[in-house]
Amino acid sequence: AxxxxxxxxxxxxxxxxxxxxxxxxxxxxxxxxxxPRDEVIPYFEQQIxxxxxxxxxxxxxxxxxxxxxxxxxxxxxxxxxxETGMIAELSLSVMRQALTAARHWDSSLxxxxxxxPWQLRDAWLAQKIIKLLTETGFPANRLEVEITESALFxxxxxAQSIVGSLKNQGVRLALDDFGTGYSSLAHLRALPFDRVKIxxxxxxxxxxxxxxxxxxxxxxGLGSSLNLPITAEGIEDARTQERLRAIGCAVGxxxxxxxxxPTTGVRRLLAEKRxxxxxxxxxxxDGA
Ligand code: C2E
Ligand code: MG
Ligand code: MG
Ligand code: MG
Numbered sequence: 179a180x181x182x183x184x185x186x187x188x189x190x191x192x193x194x195x196x197x198x199x200x201x202x203x204x205x206x207x208x209x210x211x212x213x214p215r216d217e218v219i220p221y222f223e224q225q226i227x228x229x230x231x232x233x234x235x236x237x238x239x240x241x242x243x244x245x246x247x248x249x250x251x252x253x254x255x256x257x258x259x260x261e262t263g264m265i266a267e268l269s270l271s272v273m274r275q276a277l278t279a280a281r282h283w284d285s286s287l288x289x290x291x292x293x294x295p296w297q298l299r300d301a302w303l304a305q306k307i308i309k310l311l312t313e314t315g316f317p318a319n320r321l322e323v324e325i326t327e328s329a330l331f332x333x334x335x336x337a338q339s340i341v342g343s344l345k346n347q348g349v350r351l352a353l354d355d356f357g358t359g360y361s362s363l364a365h366l367r368a369l370p371f372d373r374v375k376i377x378x379x380x381x382x383x384x385x386x387x388x389x390x391x392x393x394x395x396x397x398x399g400l401g402s403s404l405n406l407p408i409t410a411e412g413i414e415d416a417r418t419q420e421r422l423r424a425i426g427c428a429v430g431x432x433x434x435x436x437x438x439x440p441t442t443g444v445r446r447l448l449a450e451k452r453x454x455x456x457x458x459x460x461x462x463x464d465g466a
Contacts, residue, residue: 201247206258208244213268218242218255220276221438224447225290225409225431228423233451235288235322237431238276239438240268256294265294270306277316279441283448288322290352295328301336304343311347319348324375326354327365334368341369352409357393366404373429374401378412381432384421391421398426 212218222236240256243249259265273291280289297303311318323344341351352373353365357380366374376397383390394410401408410422413432422430439447 202258205244205247205250205255206262208247209242209255209259209262209264209268212242212244213259213264213271216271216275218268218272219440220272220279221440222276222444223431223438224435225288225429226435228410228419228427228430233287234429235290236280236444237290237324238272238292240272240292241438241440260294260296266297266300266303266306269293269297270310273307274310274314275441277310277314277321279444281314281316283444285317285320288320288350289316290322290324292324292326292354295326298325298337298340299333301340304340307344307349308347311349317348319350322350322352322373324352324354325369327356338369345370355411356397363400366400366406371406373409374406375409375411376427378432381410381412381418381422382414384418391425394422394427395425402426 209218218240219242220238221241223239224233225235225237226232227234240252241249242252242255256265256268259268269292276289276291280287293303300306307321307323308318310316311321345351350372351370352375353369353371354375355377356374358377374397376394380390380394380397384394398408400406407428409429409431410427411431413419413422413430413434415434418432419430419434
């Protein structure tokens with residue numbers, strides 16, 4: 179009986195592996211077609227100044243819908259793009275679409291884009307990004323590049339040279355997902371970061387876990403000593419927002435401020451904001 183069960187389990191395992199492989203192949207082939215067609219598109223997540231409540235910037239997040247599989251999560255398609263060498267093309271395509279739209283938006287807004295550590299192996303990365311800035315007419319000093327720490331930082335000399343070229347143009351640099359994975363305090367000094375983003379896992383447990391609160395407080399303190407503003411990711415409620423504001427965290431983002439928006443959604447949001455402040459001015463004028 180044991181042998182039979184074992185064989186069945188093995189057969190099932192085979193079948194599910196085959197299914198998984200087929201799905202992966204379909205996603206890989208789908209991506210290969212979708213990227214050059216600009217079907218991997220930018221969505222935007224609001225970045226809010228916690229002291230004033232003002233919108234300071236937007237983080238670009240890639241979104242993709244496969245014709246048969248529907249919406250595929252970045253945590254699924256980004257690794258596939260990395261393993262198949264498509265990540266540079268994907269990120270640059272999303273960046274180009276985002277900057278093309280964003281050049282018409284309020285000039286106070288920063289646009290933050292995500293770069294895979296894999297892209298830091300490309301000696302021409304800085305030139306490619308600078309070319310995109312020239313082509314789209316988006317100002318370099320309003321672009322922020324987010325880098326996640328990784329073992330691939332092993333090629334630190336190349337990463338430093340790429341980042342140096344970008345910073346020479348005025349592009350800003352953020353350390354993403356701080357506190358997880360391969361992070362180490364040494365990384366804070368290895369590259370000239372302008373900002374540190376606390377990983378969502380600490381923010382999510384801020385209200386329940388004294389340890390998370392201590393870690394977030396320590397990171398904010400470290401940031402203020404090093405003159406590095408801190409962004410908190412993954413704020414889902416007002417209580418967490420207040421807590422972070424009290425701790426002295428500079429910027430926040432997360433679902434509390436709404437889900438990431440497509441280009442048209444951002445346009446509508448910005449128009450509404452202008453309407454609101456316009457309306458307030460009119461109301462004041464009426465009252466006066
Ligand atoms: P990330 O840069 O750390 O982005 C934050 C992730 O957290 C996003 O997931 C966002 O949708 C999610 N998030 C934001 N606020 C909340 C919240 O309040 N609660 C929860 N539960 N989640 C929240 P997403 O869009 O699935 O992206 C995952 C990762 O994929 C990103 O992590 C980024 O590293 C990567 N990625 C996204 N777009 C690109 C791209 O164009 N190029 C590259 N290289 N990587 C990208
Ligand atoms: Mg990010
Ligand atoms: Mg990340
Ligand atoms: Mg992050």
